[in-house]
Amino acid sequence: MIKLEKSFYSKASMYSFFAVLLLFFSMWVSTSNFLHIDMALLGYMISSFIFAIGLGIRMSFWLYRKATSRVASRSTENLFDIERLKRSAKSIFRTLIDNIILQKFIFRRGIYRGIQHIMISWGCLISFGVTFGLTFGWFRFDLIDPETYQVVVFNIPTMTMAAHGLFAELVYNALNIGAIMVMIGVCMALYRRLTNYDVKVTQRFEFDILPLLILLAVTATGLFLTISYTFLDGWMHHYMSLTHQVTVVIMLMYFPFGKLFHVPIRPLAAAVPMSYQEIVKVDTKACKGCGQPYSNDDQIADVQAILKAQDIDFKLADGTYLSDYCTGCRRRIRVMKQMNMEAPMGDPYGPVNTNNGIHISGFGKKRSEEFYGMDKKAREDSKEENEHEPVSR
Amino acid sequence: MNKIMYLEFERCIGCRACQAACRECGDHDAKERNYVEYVDFTESRQTFPMLCMQCKDPACARVCPANAIQITDEGVVLSAMEEKCIGCRNCTFGCPFGIPKFDFESNKMYKCDMCYDRTKDDIAPMCASVCPSEAIRFIDFDEMQQLRRRRTQMNLVEGKKPQEGNKWEYVPEFFGVYTDSQR
Known part of the structure; x- marks a missing residue:
């Protein structure tokens, strides 16, 4: 694997390359050697490839973060641990149902927000599924006889359906249904973003509003195509189909780098019940200070490892780490330290402490030996020097 | 933003007005984001406010x-x-x-986001605006430096005198090394 990686410019480019290769291979298989490519969708196809590359790069960089890689690698380890199989399966299943499909946690933040989000997300998922399925030729419809279509998935003939049946109509209009859902959701979201004062405080136009406008442009142009060919005898159809294509390409380019990137990172939520807190609000690790349960061993180990990997040192004098204490104890530690009241070892009669130990007041004050990070030999050498130094001060 | 939050734990009287104010702040869903806790309940009733x-x-x-x-x-x-x-x-x-x-x-x-909607326009956060004992204050940088110096004078008031060995303990933090005076 390391050798393979060396032949690429970076890990990110390697993963993107393989993503493209996989897509290309799936196209080759499902279009029976590129026989059934829909040339009208060529623009979508190329932009989808670029989308895959962008997503590959963005996911690689995201997983390269110290915190993400630690959480993700622990979860993958646990996933392949046979003893934890039941727990892993249960947590993945529950996250999938509650968190991704039903999005219960958003409904708890508000019914309006829940409806708005479920409309956008499911509309987008339906549209993405249909668009990618058709552009890569993952599925197509073959006419067997004038009244019957056959659904061909990955070049394997599956079910047949009546050309004017209910299911067929649903399939033909899947994009329209998705677009209407997204449009309702986006309008609700835009209304909330433009009127709700609380949201307006921290929102940024380019991050929070722009994706909504892009989605609105995609759905509006897409729905106009349907209106054009059903009611307006194809008026402006050609130009609008080009416009629609442009908006979709912009959306696909934007996806991995903007707000919409929260979609591919959401599955990491399964890591919480899988490796951290199995049952909601049930903690197992006891606080070093007060003995109350506040977390679990794996999570604290991970937090300490992440902090250490980034050179953030929260080690106390007695060898424990700040994350070994519950939040309440940590707050108390800070206050006691600041008021110089760390009983029983501290000196309650000493001066009120105004130093935080980071900035040393005064010029003649020496820091502890460890601060300078010298090894033992060098330290002894410098001591000798100090001893023989002539005193002139 | 040219102002800073200044906490003085000893001044807290434990009225929890800051927490009530925090609950009222926009987008907080009636949940407070700051803390008022006892230093050591078995010793005294002294409380301290705590923010981010x-x-x-x-x-x-x-x-x-x-x-x-x-x-x-x-x-x-x-x-x-x-x-x-x-x-x-x-x-x-x-x-x-x-x-x-x-x-x-x-x-x-x-x-705690320091009531970002207020502080970005130099309005005091909810907690600082209601604190009756000035344990939480939202003040100018210069005023903060003055308060810091007065804080070290408090040692003299309490009869704690600097000696040759520990005189630097009595000098305010950042003495002579504070460079970021714009904030």
């Missing part, structure tokens, strides 16, 4: 696997972005001061 330090390099953001905790241009560390937060609570354990809170119901982390 708005670190320049926040540990909570460093331990977040979803990269959900963002910092504004003014240096305010915001609550986790709701669409990114996966609800792992790493931030609550990573924070050296125990500040972030977690809402299990709606699966999101929330923390």
Whole structure:
């Protein structure tokens, strides 16, 4: 694997390359050697490839973060641990149902927000599924006889359906249904973003509003195509189909780098019940200070490892780490330290402490030996020097 | 933002007005984000207020696997972005001061953001605007430096005199080394 990686410019480019290769291979298989490519969708196809590359790069960089890689690698380890199989399966299943499909946690933040989000997300998922399925030729419809279509998935003939049946109509209009859902959701979201004062405080136009406008442009142009060919005898159809294509390409380019990137990172939520807190609000690790349960061993180990990997040192004098204490104890530690009241070892009669130990007041004050990070030999050498130094001060 | 938050723990009288004010702040969903706690309940009734330090390099953001905790241009560390937060609570354990809170119901982390909607226009945060004993203050940088110096004079008032060995303990923090005077 390391050798393979060396032949690429970076890990990110390697993963993107393989993503493209996989897509290309799936196209080759499902279009029976590129026989059934829909040339009208060529623009979508190329932009989808670029989308895959962008997503590959963005996911690689995201997983390269110290915190993400630690959480993700622990979860993958646990996933392949046979003893934890039941727990892993249960947590993945529950996250999938509650968190991704039903999005219960958003409904708890508000019914309006829940409806708005479920409309956008499911509309987008339906549209993405249909668009990618058709552009890569993952599925197509073959006419067997004038009244019957056959659904061909990955070049394997599956079910047949009546050309004017209910299911067929649903399939033909899947994009329209998705677009209407997204449009309702986006309008609700835009209304909330433009009127709700609380949201307006921290929102940024380019991050929070722009994706909504892009989605609105995609759905509006897409729905106009349907209106054009059903009611307006194809008026402006050609130009609008080009416009629609442009908006979709912009959306696909934007996806991995903007707000919409929260979609591919959401599955990491399964890591919480899988490796951290199995049952909601049930903690197992006891606080070093007060003995109350506040977390679990794996999570604290991970937090300490992440902090250490980034050179953030929260080690106390007695060898424990700040994350070994519950939040309440940590707050108390800070206050006691600041008021110089760390009983029983501290000196309650000493001066009120105004130093935080980071900035040393005064010029003649020496820091502890460890601060300078010298090894033992060098330290002894410098001591000798100090001893023989002539005193002139 | 040219003003800073200044806490004096000893001045806290435990009225919890700051918490009530915090609950009233916009977008807080009637949940307070600051703390008023007893130093040691068995010893005395002394309380202390506790807010987020708005670190320049926040540990909570460093331990977040979803990269959900963002910092504004003014240096305010915001609550986790709701669409990114996966609800792992790493931030609550990573924070050296125990500040972030977690809402299990709606699966999101929330923390003191210094009432960003107010402070970005130099209006005092809710907690500072109601504190009756000035334990929480929202003041100018220069005023803060003055208060700091007075704080060291307090040692003399209490009869604690500097001696040759420990005279530097009596000098205010950042003496002679503070460079970032714009904030």
